[in-house]
Amino acid sequence: MRHFRSSRSAPYGPAWGSEDVVPLQPPVDEAALPAAIARDFIARRIQAARRQLASATGFVIDLDGTLVSGSQLMPGAKELLEHAKDRYAIVSNNSRDTAVTLARKLGRLGLRTKPEHMVLAGEQAVRLMIERYPGSRVRIVASPVLAQLAAALGGNVVEHEPEVILLGRDVHFSYQRLTSVANQLRRGATLMVANPDLSHPAADGGVTPETGSLMSAVIACAGVEPVCVVGKPEPLLFREALRRLGTDASTTLVIGDNPLTDGAGARQLAMQCLLVGRDASANVSSLAPLFESDDPSESGDENHPDDGDGEHAGAARRAASQ
Structure with a gap:
């Protein structure tokens, strides 16, 4: 944990230095790409994200903006925890709840998890x-x-x-x-x-x-x-998650939506990071496509088998079942 350096110009909290906010990958304006190229680009990113999910030995997962938004579950949240089984820790900058009270709240939303899986700021x-x-x-x-x-x-x-x-x-x-x-x-x-x-x-x-x-x-x-x-991007919460998981930082995947907290925190401990959401540096826009089937008959829409994912859809489901 390091001493605080004040700044009130950053969009998600104090500025932690320019070295902490370098995008994890070059941002790409998908809307500016021709349709066919955009579909292939998205499919490749989804496939890369599935490989990360399949190879990780443990998962450090953000809460707000990744698993939930307000009082609603994010698409793919349940599937992610099902894939992770007991190999995950929800690491959140939540500073209102304890793990016990938050587990109850998430249960009412339909996301069942145990307090010991939560590391809260x-x-x-x-x-x-x-x-x-x-x-x-x-x-x-x-x-x-x-x-x-x-x-x-x-x-x-x-x-x-x-x-x-x-x-x-x-x-x-x-x-x-x-x-x-x-x-x-x-x-x-x-x-x-x-x-x-x-x-x-x-x-x-x-x-x-x-x-x-x-x-x-x-x-x-x-x-x-x-x-x-105390909270992210400082290393205390990440280290506590690794201690509970008993996994090595190099094989543990951080999944979040904020490059200034999840991304910067992962880099400090040399952890892999999968960013989800609308940020320009996000790997994928949503968790949901990572767990969709590649069988058109399962989606009920045989006229659009690609739907942006192409031949790569369903890999995470297969990985989760192995």
Whole structure:
């Protein structure tokens, strides 16, 4: 984990240096390609992604924008976890939930997973704070769930005169709370932050404000920098995932949608990365085609056997069944 460097110009949180945001592959404008070339280009990328899925010994999978968007599952999410079996860890900058509460939420969406498969920024930040500052007066500016976790781990949780303040995604953050936190920091409290994200994708196509937005306000008001930021792209969550999986970084595949967090974090540990979504550096636009069958009769549309995937469709299904 490295010390925080402030910047409020990057679209997904603080800028981590130009070396961290180099695209994983040259961006290509698929819309500008002739139709036949575009279909072949997409098919080749899908095939390459399937080879990555088939060869990986473990999977580090992002949550928001990869498996879910708001309260909806992303296409291919269930199939990905089925393919991964027990060889995966969901690594998320979520700083509101614990693994137990998030597993319940995902179960209600139809995505069944166990708490031990989750590595969450908020939960790991609480554990790090208790370990690093034992016996200190700590204020949790985040969800009640994280405050309860801190207390359960033996933390001396307070509202007034804290020695350490942990900032997470606090949906009740207000002008009054900003005033209180800023002045406590100015009086000498130490600031830790669960994650640097300014926002994450919402189901309606908009954005949901994240911890990084609150952090920017606190820094601007208090003039105090965090001693550390726990979440991606920092290596702490990735290393914890590797520890749980018992796999080598070189054979573990990171799957996410954000080159500034998932991509940059993977590169720091020399891990392979599969980017999904609309970003120009994404390998594929969706997980769904990676698990589609190449048998036209299964799709119910015999007039369009290619559908953008050509002869390569269905390889991940076959790999998953081996």
